[in-house]
Amino acid sequence: MSSSAILRPGYIIDRRQDYIWFVGLPFIAICFALISGHYLPGAALAAIALWITIPHHFVTWLRIYGSPSEFARFKERFVLSPLLLVAFTYALIQYAPLSLVLIVTLWDHQHSLMQQYGFSRIYDFKAKAGAPSTGKFDLALNWIFFGNMLVVSPLFSVIWVRMLHEWGWPISAETVQIVHLISWSVAGIYALVYLTHMAWCARSGYSLNPLKYAFLLSSYFLWYFTSFTTAYLLVFAVAHRIMHGIQYIVMVYFYNRHKVERTGGDSALLRFVSGKGRVKAFLLICAAYALAFHALTEGLVRDFGFGLVGFNTNFDLFSYSLLSSFALLHYYYDAFIWKVRKKDVQEGL
Numbered sequence: 082m083s084s085s086a087i088l089r090p091g092y093i094i095d096r097r098q099d100y101i102w103f104v105g106l107p108f109i110a111i112c113f114a115l116i117s118g119h120y121l122p123g124a125a126l127a128a129i130a131l132w133i134t135i136p137h138h139f140v141t142w143l144r145i146y147g148s149p150s151e152f153a154r155f156k157e158r159f160v161l162s163p164l165l166l167v168a169f170t171y172a173l174i175q176y177a178p179l180s181l182v183l184i185v186t187l188w189d190h191q192h193s194l195m196q197q198y199g200f201s202r203i204y205d206f207k208a209k210a211g212a213p214s215t216g217k218f219d220l221a222l223n224w225i226f227f228g229n230m231l232v233v234s235p236l237f238s239v240i241w242v243r244m245l246h247e248w249g250w251p252i253s254a255e256t257v258q259i260v261h262l263i264s265w266s267v268a269g270i271y272a273l274v275y276l277t278h279m280a281w282c283a284r285s286g287y288s289l290n291p292l293k294y295a296f297l298l299s300s301y302f303l304w305y306f307t308s309f310t311t312a313y314l315l316v317f318a319v320a321h322r323i324m325h326g327i328q329y330i331v332m333v334y335f336y337n338r339h340k341v342e343r344t345g346g347d348s349a350l351l352r353f354v355s356g357k358g359r360v361k362a363f364l365l366i367c368a369a370y371a372l373a374f375h376a377l378t379e380g381l382v383r384d385f386g387f388g389l390v391g392f393n394t395n396f397d398l399f400s401y402s403l404l405s406s407f408a409l410l411h412y413y414y415d416a417f418i419w420k421v422r423k424k425d426v427q428e429g430l
Contacts (some may be wrong), residue, residue, distance in 0.1 A: 087419045089288035091208025093430075094201065094335050094348075103200065103296045104332045107303035107324045114320035118313050127320050132327035136367035138411045140333040143366075145414065148337075154425065155417065163410060170406035187407050192412040194227040195324055197300050200328070202421050203430060204293035212287045221271065226301055229268040231260045234308035236317060240331050300324065334363055336429035343428060378403055381423045 092099045117125045127251055145159055152159055174264040175183035201219045231237045238257065282289060303324055307317040324400050337346075337355035346352040354363040420426055 082346075085282045087257075087289060088136035088291050089208045090292055091204060091206075091210065091212050091290050091294060093203055093207060096124050098331075098335075099292060099296075102328055104292070104299050104328060107320075109301040110320040110323035111303055111306060112316075113323060114307060114316045115311075118311065118316040119318050126210050126315050126322075127203070129322045129326075131371055131375055132368075133322055133330075134408075135331045138407050139367055139370040139374075140330050141411050141414055141418075143350075143354070144333055144337060145418065147354075148340075149346055150347045150425070156321075157394075158417075159414075162413060165348065166409050167406045171359045172245070173321065174405070175328060188409065188412045190231065191386040192415060193321070194223040196325060196329065196415070198223040198299065199415075199421070200332070201293050201297060204290045205249075206421050206427070206430065208288065208290035208292070210290040212285065214283050215278070215282065215287075215426060222275050222297070225271045227267055228306070229261060229264045230304050230308055232264040235304070236308040236312060236314065239312075249403060330367070334360070340429040373419055 090096075093103060098219060170181065173184070176226065198220055201223075202216055204213060205219075232241070238261070242252065279289060303320055304317075307320050311317065337351055338357065338359075340346060341352055341355045342357065346355070352364055353359065418426075421430070
């Protein structure tokens, strides 16, 4: 089998856009995060959350509630889930706020690795690459290497060791070293298994999409580099939010645009913000939502200022609970609306 047949590039958007948003963006995010860690105060994270994370939640609502056909796919879930998850969040914020923080944090990590897994599956779908079993290998790769990063990196080791001590489960330095060794061993062994699967695919006549592997390498470079080279959580958080949020926003925009181009769209709103050449309208409505969300939670725009003079952060319990409930909805919806094997999802890809 020739090398051109083995390597079959496929793009989520197109060659130029993919290299910008899915391969190059993590390196830009790292540079911005490092600069913010040196020159900007902690309010920068709040600004990133508002300008990127909030709009990246919004585009999920836009895709679901702005499209009658998308809404009809899981109508009961889209009606009942907001009521149940918002009530659940407000109950926790009143009676077990630390539990809410833990749930949001852990689900956020799971959501992050699953987004990269989902994009890797889209890459194989677009290139018609990989074997039927490749999806399972990709899923295991993301769980193992993201989990390894959380276990062994200096940034996150401090967090989970401290939490165990606070919960009355003190562990020694020797135990931590053993845990690290086990985690590295599992990751190393699985890397060999994954490479073996790739070689088997090539020998068996299944093509490989090089863009998928470039995308995964750049994503994990961001996570590992920032978690191993800084003790400042802000640097990791800012880099991660930029990569995760912008990639998702780009993905949803082009998903909706493809559906409008191929089917004409099923709502005036989607045609307005997702038609060809409507990027400005799309970005303006995202910014308007971020401003409205901020006005609802605090009524001021000070957290958009990256901690400059005259600005400060002061998210109260209401703000955090509202942000948390919307985040949980986003995590929950994303768990089932992006199934690549579904024909209606493929229409937008």
